[in-house]
Amino acid sequence: MRVRTTTVLAPLTCLALAGVLTTACTSDDARVERAQDARREMARAAGALSATVLRPAAERAFARSGHPVQGVLTCANEPSAGTSPAGAGERSAGTDDRTEAAEEDDGAVEVHCTGTTLAGDPLVFEGRLRPEVLAEREAGDDGLRGAFSGTVGGTEVFAMDCFQCAPALAGEDAEGGGARPHGSGETAGEAVDG
Known part of the structure; x- marks a missing residue:
């Protein structure tokens, strides 16, 4: 009689163990899926925040460049x-050069803005961070480092690697802070309305 009990219990134990392992794997899959959903939601929120933060700075940069x-x-x-001004769906050559290496960086947020100048010319702002x-960012630091460019009628009028960054002091390493030679940087203390 004892042999039969062991013969019946061993397969039942294996079946129960297989059920536990299958349930554990399903829980891990669900956990991974929830984590991926949370990452996607975080990326959407970061993108929306970036567009909200960068829009006024881009408008000021266009105004400073005379547009x-x-x-x-x-x-x-x-x-x-298709619905934006001419060239809005295309990246400028300057932006392509600055962001070519960054495009391999998964998770980067891109911001694309379109509009019209007071003179009626189409303009495009592109940013990546x-x-x-x-x-x-530290408390009080309003600077946003990334790759930013603005075009009017397809011609680049500014290119920056930092919006609202404080200028580097003489003798300091100015790594990543400021404007390209043909654009003007934006500093935290500057308040020009566009």
């Missing part, structure tokens, strides 16, 4: 197709 914006820029995290840039 004030009519109304406000329309910004999104993907280039608009990592979401960590927003999270890692």
Whole structure:
């Protein structure tokens, strides 16, 4: 009689163990899926925040370069197709050069803004930054490091690697802070309305 009990219990134990292992794997899969969903939601939030933060700075940069914006820029995290001013869906050559290496960086947030100048010319702002840039800023630091460019009628009028960054003091390493030679940087204390 004892042999039969062991013969019946061993397969039942294995079946129960297989059920536990299968359930554990399913829980891990669900956990991974929830984590991926949370990352996607975080990326969407970072993108929306980036567009909101960068829009006014881009408008001021266009105004400083002699091309004030009519109304406000329309910004999104993907280039608009067909409904924006001419060239809005295309990246400028300058932006391509600055972001070629960064495109391999998964998780980077892109911001694309379109609008019109007071003179009626189409304008495009393109920016790219990592979401960590927003999270890692120190208190009081309004600077946003990334790759930013603005074009009017297809001609680049400014290119920057930092918006609202304080200028580097003489003798300091100016790594990543400021404007390209043909653009003007934006400093935290500057308040020019467009």
